[in-house]
Amino acid sequence: MTSSFTGFPADCPEFFVQLKENNNKPWFEDNRDRYNSSALLPAQQFVLALGDRLRTISPEVIADPRIDRSIFRLHRDTRFSRSSEPYKAHLGIWLWEGAGKKMDCSGYYFHIEPPSIFLGAGMYRFEPPLLKMYRERVVDERTGKDLTVAVASVQRHGLYHFGDLKYAHVPRGFDPNHPNAEFLKYNGLYAGYETVIPPELFTKELVDYCFTIFKDVSPIHQWVKGLTVEFNKRRNR
Numbered sequence: 212m213t214s215s216f217t218g219f220p221a222d223c224p225e226f227f228v229q230l231k232e233n234n235n236k237p238w239f240e241d242n243r244d245r246y247n248s249s250a251l252l253p254a255q256q257f258v259l260a261l262g263d264r265l266r267t268i269s270p271e272v273i274a275d276p277r278i279d280r281s282i283f284r285l286h287r288d289t290r291f292s293r294s295s296e297p298y299k300a301h302l303g304i305w306l307w308e309g310a311g312k313k314m315d316c317s318g319y320y321f322h323i324e325p326p327s328i329f330l331g332a333g334m335y336r337f338e339p340p341l342l343k344m345y346r347e348r349v350v351d352e353r354t355g356k357d358l359t360v361a362v363a364s365v366q367r368h369g370l371y372h373f374g375d376l377k378y379a380h381v382p383r384g385f386d387p388n389h390p391n392a393e394f395l396k397y398n399g400l401y402a403g404y405e406t407v408i409p410p411e412l413f414t415k416e417l418v419d420y421c422f423t424i425f426k427d428v429s430p431i432h433q434w435v436k437g438l439t440v441e442f443n444k445r446r447n448r
Contacts, residue, residue, distance in 0.1 A: 216256035218414040222249040223302075224325040231300035239298055246285070250302055254282050257321075257417065262306055264422045265319060268429055272308045272319070280313070281305055300324065308436050311443040315341075317435035319425050326407055330424045332432035333401030334439065335375060341442050342398055346382065348438055349391045357437075358391060361430035365402045368427045375399035400435055402428035 226249045230239065239246070255276035262274020262281075275281045283303035287296065307318030315338075322329040337345050348354040365371050377398040381387040385395050394400065404424050411420040425432075 216253065216260040216415055216418065218417055219253045219257070219323075219412050220249045221413055223253070223412075224323065224408055226250060227300050227302065227323065228325050230298055234296040234298055234300065236297055251278075251282070254302060254304060258282065258304060258306065260415075260418045261304075261319075261321075261421060264418055265306060265425060268426055269308050269319075269432070272306050273313070274306045308432070309439050309443065311439065315443060316439050317432050319432065320401075321421060323408070323412070327405055328408055328412065329403060329405045330421060330428075331374075331401045331403030332425055332428040333435045334399055335401060336399040340446075341439070344442050345397075345400070345438055346385065346395055349394050350385060350389055354434075354437070355389075355391050358394065358434055361434045362394075364430040365428050370424075371402045371404050371428055373397075373431075374401055374403060400431065402431040404428070 222245065226242070226245055229242075230246075233239075258274050258276040258281045262272060265272045265274070273281070278284050281304055283299070283305065285298050287294070287299055301322060301324035304321040305313060305318055307313045307316040309316030309318075317334050318332070320329070320331045320335075349358060362373070365373075375398060376396055378396040381389075381392050381395045386392065389395070409420065411417045
């Protein structure tokens with residue numbers, strides 16, 4: 212599949228607004244073709260085009276336009292959810308880098324949820340074994356310093372926030388006065404940017420728009436990628 216991305220149709224945000232208001236199977240089945248043309252097909256083209264650009268800074272990034280690969284499925288798994296709504300009222304796209312399962316790797320995330328879009332790089336949540344290794348790296352003399360440099364590199368752009376702050380206190384056994392102590396409270400690490408839907412969403416310039424942001428936050432991705440690559444190597448030994 213080659214990319215001919217020209218932007219998302221104007222109907223894309225409106226589709227998700229209406230899906231949120233009519234989150235049921237009959238409505239979706241009546242609008243399935245609309246979902247395919249307004250969201251899924253342009254998303255597939257976008258994944259390919261963005262993947263080509265991202266490989267200039269992340270050569271091994273995986274941009275797979277299939278559902279359940281780079282494009283998150285629209286159907287929700289209601290078995291483990293408090294909500295019975297069958298569909299997600301947003302579009303999520305994930306391009307990752309690493310040899311493990313996609314959600315065990317660091318990557319770049321793009322999200323449309325009217326009236327906003329969100330872009331981020333890194334990893335949203337660490338499973339307990341990875342969280343343990345993350346904390347060790349946060350305070351390690353070498354990798355801790357690398358994290359400080361990566362954070363400073365992103366902060367100088369002044370647009371981005373860091374996540375995911377989970378704990379109110381530094382975990383037991385770690386120095387609360389360590390220079391990186393704040394990051395010991397996180398159970399995921401990413402740099403993100405959220406804004407109202409920009410006009411670029413509807414043009415081919417969206418690729419350049421996203422690439423500029425992803426390039427700004429890529430130091431966090433690179434640091435987290437180093438963590439996940441080493442973790443996956445150890446786990447597979």
